[in-house]
Amino acid sequence: MIRHGLPDPLAAAVSQRLGSPRLTITSYPATDSPWDLSDVAGVDEDDAERAAKATCHIDVTSVLPVGDLPCGPHTARAIAMAIAESVCGVPVDLASNEPLPVIPLERLDEFVLADNWLGVALPPYRNSGNCTAEEEDIDGCACVDLTTRGLHRFGLPELEITDVACPHSLAALNVLRTTAQRLLPLGRHPGTHTVPNELMLTGTDFATYWGYGDPMWDDGPLPIDLMEANPARLAIRPPIDFPGTLNEWLWDELPPILHELLSCEPDRPEPN
Structure with missing residues (x-):
């Protein structure tokens, strides 16, 4: 019954996997x-409270071969959301420990990383008013630390960008989003992968994160540096040859759209 509410490709994927470890x-x-x-x-907060007070938990688990990424997690989440809709429940992503926003089931036909797969969001601006740095001070504070919670399910290390000044928080979040999209294809192939210290981010990477068809900036790629924060997490830093600080790099070197775009509707065809 639940499969009938899903788009045909997802319904077929559910049929192939259901009842197996996948x-x-x-x-x-x-x-x-x-x-x-x-x-x-x-x-x-209402959804979080409903989840905490639920009398029944329905668990959807997917144990996948590498070649089933990212389709496998996407299929598992789609069936979880379909079940939640059928029982008027709250779908909860255990990797990010937060309720999932409602997405019409007919719009779940395509995997898009922007559909709350990273488990990271902006903190309250200027540390809920506790930050006293001047607004125009490029390097006036280091209030913002952003860390993903969910890339491990795609066979990838989590990502972080830390010590960001409040005015550059959105730009830092968009750099993190674009980097995650750039690394995503690595998770589809078995074996050990070596990630280069320097990674080139493009306007196509940022567009693909949102499920959008056209590149979101036309200039050349944006180089970033990756360092190992711990065995399961990589830290994003400016290119090694950049002479200034992280916040100066965020302010001076990024394409303007990374400072501007908080959300974007995916470029999906409208349902019939």
Whole structure:
């Protein structure tokens, strides 16, 4: 019944996987559940509260071969959202520990990384008013630390960008988003991969993150430097030959759209 509500390609993928380790569904009374949802947090506080007070947990788990990325996680999430809709429940992403926003099931036919797969969002601006740095001071503070929560399910290290000044927080978030998209294809191939210290980000990478067809900037690629923060996380830094600080790089070197675009509707065909 749930498969009937999904677009045809997703319904077919669910049919092929359901009942195998690639897609298992288990129901628990909340008191016996392996998942503690009491600290789920998100933009919608009502959904977080409903998740914390749920009397039943329905778990959708997917154990995948590498070649099934990113289709496998996308399929598992689609069936979880379809189940949540059918029982008037709240879909919760356990990697990011937050409720998922409602996406019409007919719009789930295509995987887009922007559909809350990174588990990272902007903190309250200027540290909820506690930041006293001057607004025009390029390097006036280091209030913002951004770290992804969810790239590991694609076989990738998580990403971070830290010590960012409040005025550059959106630009830093968009650099992180674009870097995640640039690295995503690595997760589709088995084996150990060596990520270069210097990575070139393009306007196509940023567009693909949103599911948008045209490059989002026309100038040349944006070089970034990657360093190992720990065995499971990479830190994003300015290119090694940039003479200034991280915040000066964010202010001076980025394409303007990275300072401007908070969200973007995917370039998907309208349903019939």
